[in-house]
Amino acid sequence: MDLRIFTEPQQGASYDDLLAVARTTEEAGFDAFFRSDHYLKMGDVSGDPGPTDAWITLAGLARDTSTIRLGTLVTAATFRLPGPLAISVATVDAMSGGRVELGLGSGWYDDEHHAYGIPFPPLGERFDRLTEQLEVISGLWSTPVGETFTHQGDHYPVTDSPALPKPVQDGGVPIIVGGGGPRRTPRLAARFAAEFNLPFSSLDDTRAAFDRVRGACEDAGRDPETMTLSAAQVLCCGADDAEVARRAEAIGRQPDELRENGAAGTPEQVVERLQAFAELGATRAYLQVLDLSDLDHLRLVAEEVMPHV
Structure with a gap:
């Protein structure tokens, strides 16, 4: 099972904080460093020094790391227009030497939209926009060099785009679609995604979601x-119960x-928990690290968990 470190910088992290975690992630042998894409803290934390933009920080990390994969879990379709987002992601892909992945979702946290003046349409429209963003981004990246891309859409019409730049990695930037939606989400994953991710869910819910995605693939002729099926789980690992309690309190x-x-x-x-997800078909796990100052936490998991999953 691939183990990836997943961070929530909106809870309070500078670029230097993220860089320290990303470099430790790389040195410890994890597969990837991912970050959320949010503009407002959640819960009773300060959020200082304030939010950082996901794709700007990933561009920096693309130059400050060398082997780990980098991406978002997930970028909100409400935050960016699909054409400029395709350009940004392809640019960071080139900056990283082909190590980038794009998680894309509908957006859900209404408070952050109100806090930063971002329109927040109803859920049905958000899914319509997500669908069209996936159509546009995939279309731009897959259009052969020298040809143009046109998309007749209700929200993001595109006319005669040169569809540049292209991602540098073979097959393009992998797209991740995730969430527990029972109908539209599995269909979008089957149509556009290299990976389906279910975050912070029970084993029973994960089994049901994976089955829905498999069924959607079959319906689509895929x-x-x-x-790739993956799960995201909050991480709190300790060498003994006392260390687990200390990290939980933090x-x-x-x-x-x-x-x-x-x-x-x-x-x-932790090994037992991850193996249970593997038995459901997950070949990748995103370990959500909430205390970004505790780099020994990552080292412990790399040494004591990674070899056994």
């Missing part, structure tokens, strides 16, 4: 085996609750 959570709802406990317990 081999379900071509879809992020304002209870050890027992984390063991039930996340990848938490001793290394053996």
Whole structure:
């Protein structure tokens, strides 16, 4: 199983904080460093020094790292126009030497939209816009060099675009679609995504979501085996119960609750949890790290968990 580190910088992190985590992620041998794409803190934290833009920080990390993959889980379709987003992601892909992945979702956190003047349409329209963004971004990237791309859309019409720049990695930038939506999300994943991700869900809910995505692939005439399935879980690992409790307290959570709802406990317990997701078909796990100052947490997981999953 690929293990990826997943961060939530809107809770309070500077670029230097993210760089320290990304470099530790790389040095420890994890597969990737991902970050959320949010503009407002959640919960009872300060959020200082304030939000950072996902694709600007990933551009910096593209130059400040050399091997790990980089991406968003997930960029909100409400935040950016699809044409400029395709340009930004392709640019960061080139800056990284082909290590970028794009997670794209409909957007859900209304408070951050109000806080920064971003329109927040109703859910149905957000999914319509997400669908069209996926059509535009995929179309721009797949248009042969020297040809133009046109899209007749209700929200993002495109006319005679040169469809440049292109991603540098073979096959283009992998797109990740995720979430627990029972109908439209699986269909979008089957149509556009290299990977389907289900975040912060139980084993039963994960099994049901994976089955829906496999079914959507079959309905679309796609081999379900071509879809990477992944899970995201909050991480709280300690060498013993005392260390687990200390790390849980640092992020304002209870050890027992984390063991039930996340990848938490001793290394053996975290391995057992990840193996349970692997049995459902997950070949990748995103480990949400909430205390970005605790780099020893990453090192422990790399040494005691990674070799066993």
